[in-house]
Amino acid sequence: MSFKVFLGKYSTFSNNHPFLDIFLSSFLTFLIFQASHFNAFISNCWVIIQNYLYLWRTKLEEFIKMKKITIAIDGFSSCGKSTMAKDLAKEVGYIYIDSGAMYRAVTLYSIENGIFNGNTIDTEKLKQDIKNIRISFKLNPETGRPDTHLNGVNVESKIRSMEVSSKVSPISALDFVREAMVAQQQVMGKEKGIVMDGRDIGTTVFPDAELKIFVTASPEIRAQRRYDELKAKGQKASFDEILENVKQRDYMDQHREVSPLRKAEDALLLDNTNLTIEQQKKWLFEQFNKITG
Numbered sequence: 001m002s003f004k005v006f007l008g009k010y011s012t013f014s015n016n017h018p019f020l021d022i023f024l025s026s027f028l029t030f031l032i033f034q035a036s037h038f039n040a041f042i043s044n045c046w047v048i049i050q051n052y053l054y055l056w057r058t059k060l061e062e063f064i065k066m067k068k069i070t071i072a073i074d075g076f077s078s079c080g081k082s083t084m085a086k087d088l089a090k091e092v093g094y095i096y097i098d099s100g101a102m103y104r105a106v107t108l109y110s111i112e113n114g115i116f117n118g119n120t121i122d123t124e125k126l127k128q129d130i131k132n133i134r135i136s137f138k139l140n141p142e143t144g145r146p147d148t149h150l151n152g153v154n155v156e157s158k159i160r161s162m163e164v165s166s167k168v169s170p171i172s173a174l175d176f177v178r179e180a181m182v183a184q185q186q187v188m189g190k191e192k193g194i195v196m197d198g199r200d201i202g203t204t205v206f207p208d209a210e211l212k213i214f215v216t217a218s219p220e221i222r223a224q225r226r227y228d229e230l231k232a233k234g235q236k237a238s239f240d241e242i243l244e245n246v247k248q249r250d251y252m253d254q255h256r257e258v259s260p261l262r263k264a265e266d267a268l269l270l271d272n273t274n275l276t277i278e279q280q281k282k283w284l285f286e287q288f289n290k291i292t293g
């Protein structure tokens, strides 16, 4: 049932305002039945007003709590960005996007479609093809984490190979590749409630992100972490090769012309060289709570 109450130019209200309807109906009821007991009438009105204000304050507080933010995590290769980003997203129910996986997927596409001739890139062909490269993420129920799909095919494992790692920097330095990826990333983050990690998320993709983190660790530690990861997966790995790759990518990421890797001025710096995964997760969660809590 809905009430319609008419009070001159303040005439109100529709089914969309049940609280206000109830309040005004109560108000009129009291006017009619309690007009002769003025004091009781005033105090009853006051109670109703207080209840009404309390209801709306609760609603407002709930709304503020639900307000979703954008979280940008940038930093050097292999320092644990995606590990912490995934954990936070899972904990707070946000979408997680690994932007590096998108550049890796374009690199894999280029390797598999004759765009590389040795180390030379056929940029004209890639420019033609880029609009046909569809990258998406689908939750893997076994790992509980999103897998990268390239034109509908799960390429999560392939994009982590050393071959892709060694070719991804020049691909990610191409302006038209970045333009296409940034446009897709911005669409993914339109509704907020997203944690995205990469190199230019806080500077280019989401410059207005409410929480920006810049992660770093020593190259040796990062190479060791990547080496351990590949070994655990049973893949062939050489520590020296990985360390060289990490250093080369650091240099190329920082020195490319378009969106080079740099800390956004308003980003928080995290050096996790001596932190465990649990410690860095706790630190990130604390930063999230400071903003949303």
Ligand SMILES: Nc1ncnc2c1ncn2[C@@H]1O[C@H](COP(=O)(O)OP(=O)(O)O)[C@@H](O)[C@H]1O
Pocket: 076, 077, 078, 079, 080, 081, 082, 083, 084, 197, 225, 226, 228, 229, 272, 275, 276, 277, 280
């Ligand atoms: N604080 C840490 N201590 C030890 N290993 C870590 C830590 N953070 C991440 N790792 C491991 O390091 C590897 C690289 O982490 P990842 O999150 O993929 O880095 P990024 O996304 O920055 O490239 C993974 O195997 C991950 O489990």
Ligand SMILES: Nc1ccn([C@H]2C[C@H](O)[C@@H](COP(=O)(O)OP(=O)(O)O)O2)c(=O)n1
Pocket: 076, 077, 078, 079, 099, 100, 101, 103, 104, 168, 169, 172, 173, 197, 198, 199, 200, 201, 249, 253
């Ligand atoms: N937003 C991004 C994300 C990654 N890149 C580039 C730079 C990196 O060398 C590659 C791969 O990124 P990825 O995050 O997967 O690299 P690591 O996991 O740190 O080894 O993509 C980028 O240019 N911009």
